[in-house]
Amino acid sequence: MNIDKQGFSIIMTAYNQADELKENLPAYLSQTYEPGYEVIVVDETSSDDTPDVLKLYKQDYPILYTTFLPKPDILCARKKMAFNLGIKASKNEWVILQNINNKPKNENELQAIVEALDEEAELTFGYISKKGIRLQSFASYDDARYHILKGERKLKHIYNRMSMSFLWGRYNFIVIRKDISYDVLKYFGQKVSASSLLSYRIHILLKNIFGRSETTFIKF
Secondary structure, eight states, X not given: OOGGGSOEEEEEEESSOHHXXXXXXXXXXXXXXXXXXXXXEEEOSOSSSHHHHHHHHHHHOTTEEEEEOOOOSOGGGHHHHHHHHHHHHOOSSEEEEOOTTSOOSSTTHHHHHHHHOOTTOSEEEEEEOSSEXXXXXXXXXXXXXXXXXXXGGGSHHHHTOOTTHHHHTOOSXXXXXXXXXXXXXXXXTOOOOHHHHHHHHHHHHHHHHTTOSEEEEEEO
């Protein structure tokens, strides 16, 4: 299988992010990727203009699919449930779990990312910097569990910080096969103790400093 011949599903969740959608969504919907792709946005029961913004873009972009997450009983599981809904709606073998706060650098970003992917990796993290994107691949998704379990990655001001993001494992998106993405979601929303979080931080920092992971840098 040649991964660069595959269609992709870019999945994002939005909660009261009408402004971010107006600013960034058109760039996701205007990528030049010949095999084809779709963009799925899951509205997490927003109370602002998010639903109206999505309706407007759906009129002009047939590759955009939107759905919504009914208000869950357990608030901490909302992000996990929203991504799960988006993955179920996806039509392609490969998915990208993306953050709407991050805007593609140009219309060729998806093509560049796919061409740089390691076909043997089960999971790849993407780190966005001012100069480009660093891809970090893992042979097994379970090897990446410490990155996903880190509670600090959920905080908006941390999630969007570019400085030393790779060293601390603050990834911006995940590329993964759809058939194992549900297993990855089991790490979302899990509670992490303070002692465990410190251990994960140290583990990730040492691993990335000493280069015990496969990385590729895409310069823009």
